[in-house]
Amino acid sequence: MDPVTLFPTAYDDPADLADIEAVPLAERGLPATTYDVLARAAELWPDRTALVVLPDAERWEEPVRRTYGELLADVHRVANLLRSKGIRRTDAVALLAPNCDQLVTATLAAELAGIAAPINAALSAEHVRHLLDLSGARVLVAAGPDLDATIWAHAQELLAAGAVETVLRLDPTGAPSPDGLTAAAAACPADRFEGERPVADDIASLFHTGGTTGAPKLAAHTHHNEVVDAWSVAANSALAEDAAIFAALPLFHVNALVVTLLAPMFHGQHGVWAGPLGYRDPALYGCFWRLVERYGVTAMSAVPTVYAVLTMVPVDADISGLRFAVVGASMLPPGVRRGFEEHTGVPLVEGYGLTEATCASARSFAGHPRPGAVGQRFPYQQMKAVRVADDGAWVDLPAGSVGTVAIHGPAVFPGYITGRADDGTFVLDGLGKLRDGWLDTGDLGFVDGDGFLHLTGRAKDLIIRGGHNIDPALVEDALLAHPAVTGANAVGMPDRHSGEVPVAYVTVSADVAEDDLLAWAREHVTESAAAPRAVHVVDALPLTSVGKPFKLPLRADAARRAVAEALDGLAGVADVRAEVVDGGVVVTVAADAGADEAAVAAALDAFALTWRVER
Structure with a gap:
């Protein structure tokens, strides 16, 4: 036959x-x-x-x-x-x-x-x-x-x-x-x-x-x-x-x-x-x-x-x-x-x-x-x-x-x-x-x-810092070399000066301080521009239903952190949250009646992100 x-x-x-x-x-x-x-x-x-x-x-x-x-x-x-x-x-x-x-x-x-x-x-x-x-x-x-x-x-x-x-x-x-x-x-x-x-x-x-x-x-x-x-x-x-x-x-x-x-x-x-x-x-x-x-x-x-x-x-x-x-x-x-x-x-x-x-x-x-x-x-x-x-x-x-x-x-x-x-x-x-x-x-x-x-990353996951393309794998590989790190994802966090800067999210198998992980990353990342701004320890890295890395929630969290930092101390801002909408990230600023929306706009317009105020 x-x-x-x-x-x-x-x-x-x-x-x-x-x-x-x-x-x-x-x-x-x-x-x-x-x-x-x-x-x-x-x-x-x-x-x-x-x-x-x-x-x-x-x-x-x-x-x-x-x-x-x-x-x-x-x-x-x-x-x-x-x-x-x-x-x-x-x-x-x-x-x-x-x-x-x-x-x-x-x-x-x-x-x-x-x-x-x-x-x-x-x-x-x-x-x-x-x-x-x-x-x-x-x-x-x-x-x-x-x-x-x-x-x-x-x-x-x-x-x-x-x-x-x-x-x-x-x-x-x-x-x-x-x-x-x-x-x-x-x-x-x-x-x-x-x-x-x-x-x-x-x-x-x-x-x-x-x-x-x-x-x-x-x-x-x-x-x-x-x-x-x-x-x-x-x-x-x-x-x-x-x-x-x-x-x-x-x-x-x-x-x-x-x-x-x-x-x-x-x-x-x-x-x-x-x-x-x-x-x-x-x-x-x-x-x-x-x-x-x-x-x-x-x-x-x-x-x-x-x-x-x-x-x-x-x-x-x-x-x-x-x-x-x-x-x-x-x-x-x-x-x-x-x-x-x-x-x-x-x-x-x-x-x-x-x-x-x-x-x-x-x-x-x-x-x-x-x-x-x-x-x-x-x-x-x-x-x-x-x-x-x-x-x-x-x-x-x-x-x-x-x-x-x-x-x-x-x-x-x-x-x-x-x-x-x-x-x-x-x-x-x-x-x-x-x-x-x-x-x-x-x-x-x-x-x-x-x-x-040999894979080094995803083209769409590139982090662009001031016009410099950063492969997330540079950050991820450096952190994965740490004996306590079991998983790592690097994403871009909105930045008013550079457009975005790298931040990393990791899972660990032992107690380790985020500052120590950040120091490790900065020491081991081979490009200075790729050195992460921060490293955050999480319980699990997000995945799709078939186990593929899903970085959008991490980008949303990074955007939330950036906006919260930019608005810190601004009167009337009650909360900042971010969500994934149609493949992108939208940041919502919850503000009370006394909030100065013009001040919010002045603080956020320098960021390359979509945001809105919710009263």
């Missing part, structure tokens, strides 16, 4: 990259679509376990299991149900639910019958409605009342308002209801899909970019994008066919779909899926190592904060089968790496990716560590650093030079959804992120001579 060239004979060493690319991608014989990936697995290994899904962390020993043959049959049933609801090739199916057994089926079925459009239920109602409108989804697959009562109520509101025409209910894992998706699809054919099957260039999914900085955008992924990226992950020859991949990230995130669902299918491996809360479930950590032993977990994927927590969890089981743990989404503090590896004996390997490049674009190697790098580029993908000139032109930089990271290759998305054409297909636009097939990642870094990517 498969060409002998489907996978390389070895891919566990950086030196393997050249041999892999000696075979053109077109000659690899990859499945054309995500449905073909599943159908292939069901034909080769019909009785092999595909999924082990836990109801929740409290019932971690009561999983629901499905074989590849059973999963394919269930996907056929649900895809045929969606077709009966009017879903065709270019129609989006919205999915709004925490992880559960039925959500896996629904996601794969949506990509077969139409287009999957997962939505983070933690987004505001306004942003959820925006995504529904942008995708044009008329069918919503949502968590039922027994799985998440809040989501179910929201789904009913959307139905009543006419935002969607049909709501299909998802039940908790292991507890199907007479009104749930499984029951609704039971009478549909299980041996085939009766509609038009997708092809490689069809859109498979629409993943939103977050919604943490203004209205979220919808990034389109083709079936070819997802298949190639999942193949790149699966090409790892360090994992055998009996590998078990732990999955605890939400399915509205590309990592969950590509890395922990699609990639294992290529080798007939299986995923062990945590309950609805995933890594956010405190109860998970109490049984985590026993879970790893019980289900033979071979690899896992998580964000740095998860590994920081696991470092504090006693290893009370045999975890010798855990070959490595993948970390991504944000920079890995050296202390977290050191602590986790010393505590568990399990190597942490970094990866790099973003939604606009489908998911993963670079990987590290457990047996070949490359300090400071997040990974080597995947086969058939290209990476470079560029300098963006004043006129917008890109200037390619030599290996080792820091610039904006750009990616080219088969996993780069075709664009964001901006509307519909007359024929019903989506209108796609790179919105400034695409140039001649190259993706502007918005990350700062450099690529070394071996194709390893």
Whole structure:
């Protein structure tokens, strides 16, 4: 069935990259679509376990299991149900639910019958409605009342308002209801899909970019994008066919779909899926190592904060089968790496990716560590650093030079959804992120001579002090070198003289004075202009729902502090607060009737920020 060239004979060493690319991608014989990936697995290994899904962390020993043959049959049933609801090739199916057994089926079925459009239920109602409108989804697959009562109520509101025409209910894992998706699809054919099957260039999914900085955008992924990226992950020859991949990230995130669902299918491996809360479930950590032993977990994927927590969890089981743990989404503090590896004996390997490049674009190697790098580029993908000139032109930089990271290759998305054409297909636009097939990642870094990517920060996170661009990583790296610091974020604080100046927020593992941390930073920061004005110790650094650093709340706090200092002693000023509004920071000055608003304006007009007075 498969060409002998489907996978390389070895891919566990950086030196393997050249041999892999000696075979053109077109000659690899990859499945054309995500449905073909599943159908292939069901034909080769019909009785092999595909999924082990836990109801929740409290019932971690009561999983629901499905074989590849059973999963394919269930996907056929649900895809045929969606077709009966009017879903065709270019129609989006919205999915709004925490992880559960039925959500896996629904996601794969949506990509077969139409287009999957997962939505983070933690987004505001306004942003959820925006995504529904942008995708044009008329069918919503949502968590039922027994799985998440809040989501179910929201789904009913959307139905009543006419935002969607049909709501299909998802039940908790292991507890199907007479009104749930499984029951609704039971009478549909299980041996085939009766509609038009997708092809490689069809859109498979629409993943939103977050919604943490203004209205979220919808990034389109083709079936070819997802298949190639999942193949790149699966090409790892360090994992055998009996590998078990732990999955605890939400399915509205590309990592969950590509890395922990699609990639294992290529080798007939299986995923062990945590309950609805995933890594956010405190109860998970109490049984985590026993879970790893019980289900033979071979690899896992998580964000740095998860590994920081696991470092504090006693290893009370045999975890010798855990070959490595993948970390991504944000920079890995050296202390977290050191602590986790010393505590568990399990190597942490970094990866790099973003939604606009489908998911993963670079990987590290457990047996070949490359300090400071997040990974080597995947086969058939290209990476470079560029300098963006004043006129917008890109200037390619030599290996080792820091610039904006750009990616080219088969996993780069075709664009964001901006509307519909007359024929019903989506209108796609790179919105400034695409140039001649190259993706502007918005990350700062450099690529070394071996194709390893080294990140130094985010272009949009630059702190501009009197016209001097400051990379926050200069401050963050200096503070992370302190033995007590476990996390660090640097942001710009408004300043009347310099526009903004660096300040830092840190988490610590031991008592340490902020003044001592400030002195440390000023001693270790390599650029004098980057020396922070202040260092603030916090209980936790803000993150998005998928574990990425979220600096806007810190910028808001820095703005609040700057304004409060500027207005200190001014009569009538009762309070100063700051909030994130549409991707920016707005400062509100609460003042009583006796406050001199002109004096407030005189004090704040020198700041480059948005403010208002509230009486």
